[in-house]
């Protein structure tokens with residue numbers, strides 16, 4: 001069932017059909033139906049539930065290169081959002097019965113309940129090499145009765161699917177209204193904590209924020225107020241924040257509407273400490289006049305080496321991005337602070353004349369190593385220093 005071919009194996013209940021016409025037959029997992037999106041691959045060996053619920057995957061189908069996905073089941077704590085935004089998932093092996101003390105539900109049942117369409121039994125190494133060699137492309141996953149797939153229609157659908165380039169998706173996953181957040185990171189034996197004595201206030205703009213980012217902010221001492229992506233600079237400032245956080249999120253940063261970049265430009269002018277992650281990093285770069293572009297090979301995984309040029313230290317990071325900031329387009333008052341040791345991509349910058357900094361990767365991990373957590377402390381120190389100096 002692993003060979004790419006136009007004729008299904010007898011029991012195939014799912015097919016992965018790429019825009020270039022490549023077909024992989026397999027066994028359906030999760031919800032039935034047809035999922036359409038940009039096919040990408042993630043190399044993390046843990047954290048499939050966090051990955052499937054990261055809102056930055058809106059409009060995408062995730063291929064897991066790690067072969068054993070689902071073996072620790074799912075639970076209600078490892079969710080990065082309540083409604084997964086990813087469209088579908090591709091697995092090498094069918095999930096086995098889960099074995100983990102935290103598991104409450106099988107991955108198959110949890111994905112079915114959330115409408116996530118998956119396929120197992122696919123040669124995921126072949127999919128990954130195809131994406132690596134040919135660049136990003138769209139695909140569909142069909143999951144239904146064996147023998148009932150309309151291959152021509154699926155190929156046509158994959159071909160006609162819109163490119164992620166030019167798509168504004170942050171607006172589709174942002175929260176509907178402002179809310180307060182006080183949950184702090186999960187600890188073994190204790191679960192989540194609460195921030196009961198915050199030292200400063202941060203407004204987090206939600207372009208598709210992962211919960212663990214909000215937890216890390218609360219954990220470093222912030223009273224967090226989360227506002228929708230459409231909140232204006234005036235509405236944000238009305239909360240009298242000591243710092244502003246710009247979240248991760250899906251889609252093409254350059255395609256976000258008037259709601260994002262012009263507001264960020266106004267926020268920077270106030271001189272408030274500002275921190276951006278991933279899409280937030282890209283939007284900050286656009287706000288200072290830099291440009292972004294789609295990458296031939298996106299970074300998605302939990303073992304991506306990045307060098308902090310301000311300290312010389314190398315950190316192993318969690319990443320999920322398919323666009324990047326063009327380093328040479330940064331203005332003179334921006335200093336490159338982080339670079340990828342895989343391909344020299346810009347991974348972080350700061351402004352030299354404002355308390356503003358951002359990283360392209362995910363210091364909140366979930367999944368991934370915690371090497372980069374120091375960035376939340378850097379933000380907290382920047383806020384406290386700005387408060388004392390004022």
Ligand SMILES: NC(=O)CC[C@H](N)C(=O)O
Pocket residue numbers: 056247248249250251252253277278279280320321322323324
């Ligand atoms: N994780 C993110 O915020 C992703 C940012 C953007 N959608 C990208 O793919 O580059």
